[in-house]
Amino acid sequence: MTPALQVEGLGVAFGGIRAVDGVSFMAQRQAITTVIGPNGAGKSTLFNLISGQIPPHTGRVALDGVDRTGAPPHLMQRAGLGRSFQITNLFFELTVFENLQLAAQRLEPPRQMLRRIGHGEASLQRVGELVERFSLAAKLGELAGALSHGEQRRLEIAVALAAKPSVLLLDEPTQGMSHGDTADTARLIRDLSRDVTILLIEHDIGLVMDISDHIVVMHQGRMLAEGAPPEVRANPAVKAAYFGDASC
Amino acid sequence: MRSASSKDASAFLAFDRSGLAMRASHVLVVILVVAAFGFAAVGAALNDTFYLRLATEALIFGGFALSVDILLGYTGLLSLGHALYFGFGAYVSALVLKETPSFWAAMGAVLAATLVFGFITGLIANRVRGVYFALVTFGIAQVAAKAVYNTRALGASDGLIGIPIVPINLGFMTVMSNAPVAFFLFTLVFVILLYVAAAYLLDTSFGRILGALRVNEHRVPFLGYSTHRARLSIYVFAAIIAALSGALYPMLRGFVSPELMFFTTSGNAVITVVIGGVGTLAGALYGSVILTVLKSVIGTMTEHHLIVIGILFMAVVIFLPKGLMGVIRPRIARRLRGGAR
């Protein structure tokens, strides 16, 4: 079976600095692949390259075996990619319902574009599912900007997931969350990975080791190592570059 | 499971703040229409011409202000040269009417010509964002207005005069453009139809993308929509609304002049929308009525009415950023929401 997401030799340079340099890996279906690395390792840039926000200088990106290198974000989304952001990136002046509805309306046939949103059954149904899964029912009428940080982070994932992507990129979903919320989110991500391929950036090493099926370690734009959690943990280069830093 | 979800579906719409707000706008527009009918009845009884024609002009500029609000209030694009399309519609209409006094020919020509002209100028204007969009729209309008001003075939600085009286054949009746009551009511219906078209479009899935653009354009591409295409589409739509409003102008006044394209006209529409209420559509219509009333009332006292309007405008920008309708509409929306639950 072709992997859901395949990245080959991906790279980009800003003003001579190679932010991401020759990164290659695959994200298998129904699995969680996590990208780790110290700050400035190029993780978010890698996400921006995959999701089409920045066109890569080298390498290619394939979704479901189809080459999508250089496609802009809206076409990547249509090809089945969803993503969340490290810094919450919602429609703060719209209600939770409106945020979810906007994200889900891609599920509708094209003619729905020129019909009132109340007619869009598929998207309304999808909103119903998301509300249940992300426990947002009590908040539907609130402005996204008025939610607590934890709720906003949940909504951020829900919005990324709304159009039923085949690959979901989550950029530090637990960023700034309390301990309890982090554990809940980890469970949620594990849960989601049954239906969707997940590529994750995460700092909480305990959580990463716990839920990942495959780990990609980045350092200064390059890939340092990859493998299953135990392999990565045992890798001496990773220990030196990353766990060494993390322990102090 | 499915039946439970579709039951939820209608309940969800109570959380759709934009939809509720739009329904509140409908209520306000209905009130305006009722008031306009009352006004027409009084005008007819008193055999008035002056005030009916003034009110007709207010409606025409209200239609133009609608298009400015579609861009500013619903998409977050401030155009400082939108009078270009109002004037364009007026000129195309005037040129056609001078050849043949057919309302439908004029409207058809305005629609087709604006589609092309709006698309081309929209491609240019939408290359840039934010404050640069404001300045580039200003620049394009300035170039076009000066070009018209200098072109003898278009009447140069005098504009086009001697537009004939237009019989508007509606199938069941014919409205003459010089009949004060009938043409006022016709303009009312026409502008309300523009409102309905705009309100409908803004309430569709496409319309919601525009609202998303206004609030946070960076996330929109990741929802699967091209921001450029959405912005260009609404720009052309707004140009058409402006041009169709402008097309009525020569029928009312019998002439068109380059002033219709100038910055003053664009600026007036912005003032209208801001005072009436940005992002409410109804505010554009109310704002136009309010400004017309203000100008004629203050105008009887002093010729310097711009001081009063300028101060009012500044006060609204500072103290009522959502304008007059921004104060009234949420109350109506709350009632509607209570009713929906």
Add this chain to the structure above:
Amino acid sequence: MTSALEFIQFVLAPQMITGLSLGVAVVLVALGLTIIFGLLDVINMAHGEFYAIGAYLALALGAAGINFWLLIVIVPLIMIPLGYVVERGLIQRVFNKPDRHVTTLLLTFGLSLVLEETLKVIFGPNTQRPPTPIPGAIDAFGIIMPNYRLFLILLGFSIIIAVALIVNRTALGAMVRAAAFDRNMAASLGVPASRIYAGTFAFGVALAGLAGVLLAPVFSVFPTMGHDFIFMAFTVVIVGGMGSIGGTVIAGLVLTQVQVLSSLVVSPVWSDPIVFSIMVLVLVLRPQGLFGRMGHA
């Protein structure tokens, strides 16, 4: 051959010198505009009216018997408190709203209407012209140049250089640029950001007033003078790159040459559309203008 020389001597050269003095004038007005945008992020639509107020002050005070050379100093000094009050009393009220560009643009647009109309109320709608402070003309290589225009060009350039030095080279300028770059950072360095903003705005307004004093004898004084002139100033600021002093100067000089030469070669009525087309073209091809922006290198 002689006719070509005569063309240069009697037509082209005087036209280009007129263009140069016009260019200096436009740059003087645009300078305040670009500083206010570059450092405060505010599009000051009322800038042309501040220029007009400067001209009217010069006219009124001049009629009251005050010497022109004194006016050059007094009028900007009067403009400073006016600018300061406008910034603190109006612009600061909306400065921190979500869409600063649009709100401040709207607010200053409203202000421009009020100011222009107030000038009409006080001074009447007619065009007035103060006497030329330096009469006479000199004849250089057969080209006749009015003395005051020459003076305007020289003084204008000195002012432009002085302003550029103040903004880019002095400690005060550095503080202002720091405040523009990051309000909080500036505050933590002990720079009172709010006072700096008001001061910068006042400085820009004073420059507009100074331009008013200097240009009144050349372009006359009338209530809509600001609004007519500001379109050109905006164009210059946009083409030069909002907030870049060097860009503003170059764009101002080049565009006014385009204006005078196109009115010579094509026709005076088409010079404005040509200049505005250049603005649109620049905006479309290079939205940030031809040059960068101060504080945002």
